[in-house]
Amino acid sequence: MAIRTALVTGTSRPAGLGFAVARELAGQGYHVVLTARDHSTAEPLADRLRRDGHAATALRLDLSDPVSMHEAADHLTQAFGHLDVLVNNASAMPDFQVLSAMEADMDAVRTALEVTVIGPWALTQAMLPLLTAAPAARIVNVSSLSAQQIATGLDLGAALRAPAYSMAKYMLNALTTVLARDLAHTPILVNAVDPGNTATHPERGDDATDRPAAESARDIVRAATLDADGPTGQLFGNGRPVA
Template sequence: MTETSKRVAMVTGASKGIGLGIARVFAAQGYKVALVARHAEAAEEAVAAIVADGGEAIAVSADVTDRASLKSAVEKVQSAFGGLDVLCANAGIFPSADLETMSEDDWDLVLNTNLKGMFNTVQAAIPALKESSAGRIVVTSSITGPVTGFPGWSHYGASKAGQLGFVRTAAIEMAKYGITVNAVMPGNIITEGLEGMGEEYLGQMAASIPLKRLGSVEDIGEAAAFFASPAAAYITGQTLVVDGGQILPESLEALG
């Protein structure tokens, strides 16, 4: 039995996109994985695919804006797998709204889901993670907000920058329990939403990246798995940009 086969990971927003990619990577590495999502049917389908590939996984229905449902989700994970070692706080939304016309409801929806939802998730998992011999918290942030900006995403950028401020102080507070807290910052990652934009649009996006391709959800999963691994045991309060070099060029000329 491998070390990872004894460990349990819980991933929020795991029914699709980056969350599903993270869950698949952890399952492939031998973790027992709980896929947490609002949409139970989609999560169940994702679990069935993971199990068909030889992984061990369960689906848990919860909403990160509902603290009670998250507490229940953690209890279900503990009941099913006997504990919790790794929390991947990934759930997030990114609706577009221009600053001049953005409503208070628009702002609150994104901040409540992305930032407060992350806080709710982490706080719900702390008691279980304290019982682990090597607790890990990995937050999915973004380059948008902490490093770059994009029109229509001022609320999203604020939420993602806020996550990094949270990570740094949470890492200090959790250190006494041996729990590390880190964040992955994805660049342009190809997900279900982007695939529908067409080849020309995807090609233009890839052209602005030094590695000349969009990232895969598994690229983010591998970064999260690194933070969860023994190799990262002495790393906490840090961020890892996974963007193919997207934030490096000063201009298009720099891309050659």
Template sequence: MNTPSRIALVTGATRGIGFETVKQLAEAGVHALLAGRNRERAVDAALKLQVLGLPVEAITLDVTDADSIATAAKEIEQRHGRLDILVNNAGIVIDDAQKGVSGQSLDTWRKTFDTNVFGLIATTQALLPLLRKSQAGRIVNVSSLLGSLSEHQNPESFIYGIKGVPSYNVSKSAVNAWTIHLAHELRDSGIKVNTIHPGYVKTDMNKAGDEQNGELEVADGARTSVRLALVADDGPTGGYFYFDQVLPW
């Protein structure tokens, strides 16, 4: 059984912020499990980091598939016996911005919540027994400033007028609420649970047609997740962060 100092799993990690989170964790000496719903893509992504000498391995995990989650949990247990860090990074945005808040189909809402909320919860529930075996478990839920109810009601906020992706926004508000509740449950366990805003990052998710939107490079977009994944025993739990900034719920 392989037992390095720390073992991390990052979901949705075949590209973008998830891939960069794996890279930065591995560079910090963490044995990183790069999870993707497509096995071939996960392996290809892991190989790109392995050739750099980084301790990365691929694992298949589709957060919307209960069997896939269960298989991944069993595989981690057999290979490593525990999990130290879980970064719930997988997420989608499929709203049609032209349809507004009331025009999004129920199918859009259901698909968004299946990945962004229910998939996150199901993955966490399945891996929590392995995190309890860690001496210092860490859970990082990747949310967004778009999940902040306070900022959505603040006319001075950058996001005040961004209401065209409602199922995404509300799903991230739900992620924030789940984080608060789980952190409270685990407050005496040593497992720290936090949620983060990665920033407005130059990723495929933030593309508008052929234009690449975003302000931050992908490497910067991964930094908050990595910081909370590696937070010390006296660090925060039940918080909502962007770099070192505490965000309003």
């Protein structure tokens, strides 16, 4: 029986959502590949999973560096020959304090788009041979409630909170739909998940109402382990489709 494999981007922080997703997938029997821009931040987390009895590997993967993406793909090709799950979790919020699109810094916009949209797009291309080699691969793009400011005009108390981040997540949702269409002739399912407000930044003072990372991770893993007749091209929040 082939080893089930899953790659999760943005797994550099013990309290982060990426690590919570990796842990949940590992608990379901996947060999998880934890990736981060700096290998030294992902390796201790992979080691923690191994010490808990799970199969885990850490790789350097920088979403602004195509070379690192192809190196990661080469490693997976040699080690496993396929990839069952790709979770595009890595993100950048370079304008957390900005409250208007008219105040947006274009360098911040470029950073957000590079990490949140262009990076996952390029990574999916790089991993496509591995994904198609799996019996029925799943791609999950981690979205955000912030995108709904643009999609539905949701009022979060400002003209447009974190405009670069919000626009990038909105575009990631659109990319999800496009990739699902392009891969409709394959068994690969592509969906996005809004994990909701999640307690991943204790150093910033998480709100008391934020969900634990492990709880949000389960929604992402549910999309990563859909049955063959599951949906594709959808955005989910709290386990339900979001318009």
